[in-house]
Amino acid sequence: MPHITVVLNQKGGIGKSMIAMQLAAVYAETLSAEGDPEVAVVSIDPQSTSVDWAERIEKAGRVVPFRVIEASGNIGNLRKLRRAKASIIVIDTPGFLPLGEDGESIDPLGDGPVGDALRAVLDIADDVIVPLEPDPAGFKPTRTTIERVIKPRGLPYGVVVSNWEPRDGRLDLERTQSMVRKQGWELYRSDIRHFRMHARALEEGRVCTQYMSNHTATKAKQDFLGLALEHQLRRQKQAAL
Numbered sequence: 001m002p003h004i005t006v007v008l009n010q011k012g013g014i015g016k017s018m019i020a021m022q023l024a025a026v027y028a029e030t031l032s033a034e035g036d037p038e039v040a041v042v043s044i045d046p047q048s049t050s051v052d053w054a055e056r057i058e059k060a061g062r063v064v065p066f067r068v069i070e071a072s073g074n075i076g077n078l079r080k081l082r083r084a085k086a087s088i089i090v091i092d093t094p095g096f097l098p099l100g101e102d103g104e105s106i107d108p109l110g111d112g113p114v115g116d117a118l119r120a121v122l123d124i125a126d127d128v129i130v131p132l133e134p135d136p137a138g139f140k141p142t143r144t145t146i147e148r149v150i151k152p153r154g155l156p157y158g159v160v161v162s163n164w165e166p167r168d169g170r171l172d173l174e175r176t177q178s179m180v181r182k183q184g185w186e187l188y189r190s191d192i193r194h195f196r197m198h199a200r201a202l203e204e205g206r207v208c209t210q211y212m213s214n215h216t217a218t219k220a221k222q223d224f225l226g227l228a229l230e231h232q233l234r235r236q237k238q239a240a241l
């Protein structure tokens with residue numbers, strides 16, 4: 001049975017697709033034999049960033065090292081993912097409308113097709129990764145995501161500080177992490193730094209395991225390897241509970 005991880009944050013443009021694709025890449029490098037993908041990214045985002053990304057990898061003459069499945073128009077089949085022949089499935093989700101921020105009775109996922117797809121994947125999820133950039137605008141949507149969507153479902157989750165700029169020092173990272181701790185939210189110790197290489201990866205048709213080999217690329221990939229390791233250790237800890 002696959003382990004299903006949903007990458008979720010109400011806010012758009014916060015690194016969900018980046019984390020879904022790069023995490024899948026490092027898992028695939030570790031797990032997959034050629035022609036037998038053990039890892040899949042499933043997209044329920046009508047914007048289909050991860051599907052476009054996979055197409056660019058192929059156009060660049062490379063092989064996508066994991067399966068990428070478009071499922072935004074196919075909610076009925078999502079339940080079948082539980083029986084899929086894969087070890088790890090990472091689900092890339094769209095941002096969702098800030099509905100009912102203050103109305104307790106309103107489901108913040110909304111009642112449209114995006115909300116239906118999000119509910120369907122959360123029903124089959126084993127855990128949730130919540131990316132958060134060091135930008136105050138991300139705070140409120142992250143709170144809605146954790147307090148009103150994840151916690152009521154009792155899903156294990158962790159916030160990952162993503163896309164922070166190391167050239168500006170560690171202040172942004174530390175501030176964001178301390179804000180997360182103050183809220184009493186689960187925080188990943190791993191974080192994802194901003195690298196130009198990542199920003200260009202989709203356009204160039206590569207995932208981090210396909211970057212040119214140099215010092216910067218090694219550092220850039222390292223963040224996702226660290227995240228993958230922590231993800232698995234958390235999973236082990238969870239299983240022992």
Ligand SMILES: Nc1ncnc2c1ncn2[C@@H]1O[C@H](COP(=O)(O)OP(=O)(O)OP(=O)(O)O)[C@@H](O)[C@H]1O
Nearest residue numbers: 012013014015016017018095163193194195198199
């Ligand atoms: N660590 C990083 N380094 C450099 N660029 C990054 C990093 N993480 C994300 N980005 C860039 O930030 C932008 C938003 O990232 P991404 O598409 O992953 O966000 P998203 O949450 O999936 O957005 P959406 O809600 O629109 O699906 C993209 O242009 C992406 O290339």
Ligand SMILES: [Mg+2]
Nearest residue numbers: 016017045049
């Ligand atoms: Mg996305």
